[in-house]
Amino acid sequence: MGRKSKALFQKAKKLIPGGVNSPVRAGRAVGMDPRFISRAKGCFLWDVDGKRYIDYVCSWGPMILGHSHPKIVKALEERISKGTSYGAPTRLEVEMAETIVDMVPSIKMVRMVNSGTEATMSAIRLARGYTGREKIVKFEGCYHGHADSLLVSAGSGLATFAIPGCPGVPADLAGHTLSLPFNDLPRFTEAMEKHGPDIAAVIVEPIPGNMGVVLPDMAFLKGLRDLTAKYSALLIFDEVISGFRVSPGGAQELYGVMPDLTCLGKIIGGGLPVGAYGGRKEIMQSMAPEGNIYQAGTLSGNPLAMAAGLATLKELRKQDVYDELEEKSAKLFSGLEDAARAAGLSVVVNRVGSMGSLFFKDKAVTDFATVKASDAQKFRRFYADMLGEGVYLAPSAFEAWFVSTAHDGKSIEKTIESAAKSFAILSQGRQTGQVREKFR
Ligand code: KE4
Numbered sequence: 001m002g003r004k005s006k007a008l009f010q011k012a013k014k015l016i017p018g019g020v021n022s023p024v025r026a027g028r029a030v031g032m033d034p035r036f037i038s039r040a041k042g043c044f045l046w047d048v049d050g051k052r053y054i055d056y057v058c059s060w061g062p063m064i065l066g067h068s069h070p071k072i073v074k075a076l077e078e079r080i081s082k083g084t085s086y087g088a089p090t091r092l093e094v095e096m097a098e099t100i101v102d103m104v105p106s107i108k109m110v111r112m113v114n115s116g117t118e119a120t121m122s123a124i125r126l127a128r129g130y131t132g133r134e135k136i137v138k139f140e141g142c143y144h145g146h147a148d149s150l151l152v153s154a155g156s157g158l159a160t161f162a163i164p165g166c167p168g169v170p171a172d173l174a175g176h177t178l179s180l181p182f183n184d185l186p187r188f189t190e191a192m193e194k195h196g197p198d199i200a201a202v203i204v205e206p207i208p209g210n211m212g213v214v215l216p217d218m219a220f221l222k223g224l225r226d227l228t229a230k231y232s233a234l235l236i237f238d239e240v241i242s243g244f245r246v247s248p249g250g251a252q253e254l255y256g257v258m259p260d261l262t263c264l265g266k267i268i269g270g271g272l273p274v275g276a277y278g279g280r281k282e283i284m285q286s287m288a289p290e291g292n293i294y295q296a297g298t299l300s301g302n303p304l305a306m307a308a309g310l311a312t313l314k315e316l317r318k319q320d321v322y323d324e325l326e327e328k329s330a331k332l333f334s335g336l337e338d339a340a341r342a343a344g345l346s347v348v349v350n351r352v353g354s355m356g357s358l359f360f361k362d363k364a365v366t367d368f369a370t371v372k373a374s375d376a377q378k379f380r381r382f383y384a385d386m387l388g389e390g391v392y393l394a395p396s397a398f399e400a401w402f403v404s405t406a407h408d409g410k411s412i413e414k415t416i417e418s419a420a421k422s423f424a425i426l427s428q429g430r431q432t433g434q435v436r437e438k439f440r
Pocket of ligand 1: 205
């Protein structure tokens with residue numbers, strides 16, 4: 001860690017809890033202090049000590065076109081001279097709503113908010129208000145932001161309701177949430193047969209990115225749709241990561257499973273604070289001021305975020321963008337697999353389009369339990385080796401790598417070479433150990 005980052009982190013820890021404005025950035029899961037970033041361009045970040053990194057965090061998903069994309073910079077430059085926030089409706093919000101409705105198959109009406117957390121929190125409140133029910137279902141390993149109802153850990157035993165995931169979450173609120181294993185249709189079926197008439201909503205990341213990337217079993221996704229319909233519960237797809245990431249219409253377009261509500265974020269803000277939730281009109285019309293379910297936000301639909309988001313979506317609607325992302329991502333992850341194999345190291349790569357993860361494990365990774373069985377010590381060493389090589393990964397085994405259109409062949413090859421060096425070291429080592437428990 002460079003001198004300037006070190007000094008900034010020391011100062012930050014005196015002023016900000018853990019020295020960071022979002023916990024995962026502190027690097028505690030990998031035992032390394034954070035690099036303070038000074039600027040970014042394309043697929044690169046530079047830290048305050050001048051070191052350059054190839055970036056696979058991409059601000060945790062938003063920067064699908066890379067950093068400082070000229071079209072986004074231009075959109076913001078043009079916009080900022082007209083003011084930064086009015087607290088009144090703008091043409092840009094209509095354009096954003098029109099674009100989202102156009103691109104996301106199940107969304108017919110949408111409300112902008114300022115974060116993914118606000119999007120999922122609002123969608124849960126809407127589902128509860130619309131159905132008149134209080135119980136909800138989530139899945140272990142899926143993370144939907146930090147709203148109380150979703151910061152829970154699975155209870156013990158079969159279909160027992162959840163317990164608070166951290167202090168401050170009321171037990172009786174957590175008790176309205178059922179947390180089940182992802183990709184386990186029998187368990188979900190059993191839970192719905194027992195509680196279905198009381199369930200307001202089932203919320204799921206259709207392609208989880210918060211336990212690392214795990215691929216959905218098609219029968220499971222279709223089972224969520226069929227059983228929520230059977231019991232008149234709402235199906236909520238949290239596409240804050242997968243939305244516009246894996247296809248223009250997200251996971252719901254890729255897999256052809258239509259939720260009742262969808263939560264969005266990240267990419268639609270082009271790197272500025274944003275979230276959105278939307279779905280069937282007859283449901284969305286329950287939201288104030290048209291309906292009586294309340295949700296509000298001072299900066300919702302902020303013109304700068306709309307300008308950056310619209311510029312991003314406009315680029316993503318161009319021909320071949322997703323083919324390019326697929327080609328680059330396939331080259332990266334197949335290169336990583338080949339390098340691990342050459343080093344005699346067992347790794348599992350899970351990938352959908354330009355979101356993927358690499359697990360140090362010799363068997364399939366299909367849910368939170370199998371993620372936790374991967375080798376955390378190896379991941380920590382790999383993370384440190386890659387950072388030293390100038391490759392910036394998410395500082396947690398529970399996160400995704402993101403590839404952008406700005407990642408070029410040279411950067412991808414450098415990443416694979418750096419990984420090969422680390423794999424060679426790891427294949428001699430004897431690091432073992434479970435991934436630390438996390439409530440997500
Ligand atoms: P935000 O409130 O952080 O904008 O979004 C919450 C959220 C909701 N749904 C999904 C599927 C998400 O992945 C997230 C946030 N993602 C994390 C990391 N995967 C953001 C990084 C952080 O917490 O600092």
